[in-house]
C-alpha cells in the first residue's frame with residue numbers, strides 16, 4: 001500500500017488552475033522528488049498534501065487514510081505529516097531539546113526526555129541539547145528540524161527545498177546522512193526541489209512537474225538517459241537536437257555519423273523516417289582533423305574536463321573532453337548509443 005496516493009488532484013488560486021488532475025504515489029520507505037522549473041507548481045502540490053490550501057479537489061490518502069476526498073477534508077495537524085522547510089523554522093527561544101520535544105506533549109516528561117535523547121543520538125547531536133538555534137550551523141539546524149518532524153512519528157515527510165540554504169560544501173554530506181536515516185527507519189518522503197543534483201542524490205524516483213502536470217516519473221538514470229518528452233530531455237541538462245534518419249532497428253544515421261540505438265522502442269516502423277535525438281556534451285567526441293573547417297574557438301578548463309564550444313551548422317555545440325582543443329581543427333562524432341528518439 002502506498003504511503004501517499006494522489007488521484008485527480010486539482011488546485012486553483014482564485015480562478016487560475018495550477019495543478020491539473022495530478023496522479024502520484026509514494027511507496028513505503030520511498031523518497032520521491034517533485035522536480036521542475038520555477039512556477040511549475042511543486043510547492044503548491046506539497047501545500048495541498050499538507051492541507052494548507054483552499055480550492056483543492058481530488059483524492060489524497062496518507063498512510064492509507066483518506067485525508068481529502070468527497071466530503072472529507074482532514075485538518076493539517078491531523079494528517080500525520082512532517083514538514084521541513086528551507087529556513088529550518090526552529091523556535092529561536094527554545095533549546096534544541098525543547099524544539100525536538102515540541103510536539104510531544106502527550107508523553108510524560110520522562111518519555112519526552114528519552115525520545116529527545118534517542119533522536120539527537122540518531123543525528124549525532126546529543127551534546128547540542130542545551131544550545132539555542134542561533135548557536136548552530138545551518139546544517140545542524142536542519143538536522144534538528146528533521147528530527148523534530150520525526151519525533152511525532154509521521155507517516156510521511158514533506159521537504160520543501162530543505163537543503164538549498166546549506167553551504168554547498170556540506171550539503172551533499174547532509175543529504176547523504178538524512179537519506180540514510182530515512183532508509184534505516186523506512187520513512188517515506190516527498191522532496192520539492194528545482195536542483196537536479198539534490199534530486200539525484202536524495203531520491204529514489206523523480207517526478208518532473210511542468211505546468212502543473214507530471215511529465216515523467218522515473219529513477220534518475222532512466223530520466224536522464226531516456227527522457228520521454230522534449231521538455232524533460234532539455235530540462236535535465238544542455239544538449240544538441242540532432243536530426244537523424246532511422247536505418248535499422250538499432251541504428252541511426254546523422255551528419256555526425258552513424259549512431260547506435262539501444263532503447264526499448266521498436267524502430268522498425270520508422271525505417272527511412274527522420275527523427276530527432278538529444279545528445280548531451282559527454283556523448284560527443286572531438287578528434288583532431290587537419291582538413292576540417294570546424295575550429296574550437298572557445299574553451300573552458302573545468303578541472304575534470306575541458307568544455308569546448310564549436311559552431312556547427314549554425315548551432316553552438318558544447319563538448320566535454322579530457323584534453324584541450326582550443327584553436328584546433330576538429331571533427332565531431334557521437335561516441336555513445338542513444339536510448340530515446342523523438343518523431
Ligand SMILES: Nc1ncnc2c1ncn2[C@@H]1O[C@H](COP(=O)(O)OP(=O)(O)OP(=O)(O)O)[C@@H](O)[C@H]1O
Nearest residue numbers: 013014018036037038039040041042043044045194
Ligand atoms: N498564493 C498564491 N496566489 C496566487 N498564485 C499563486 C500563489 N502561490 C503560488 N501561485 C502561483 O502558482 C504557480 C505555482 O507556484 P509554486 O510556488 O507552486 O511553484 P514552484 O514550482 O514551487 O516554484 P518555485 O520553485 O519558484 O518555488 C506560480 O505561477 C505562482 O505564481
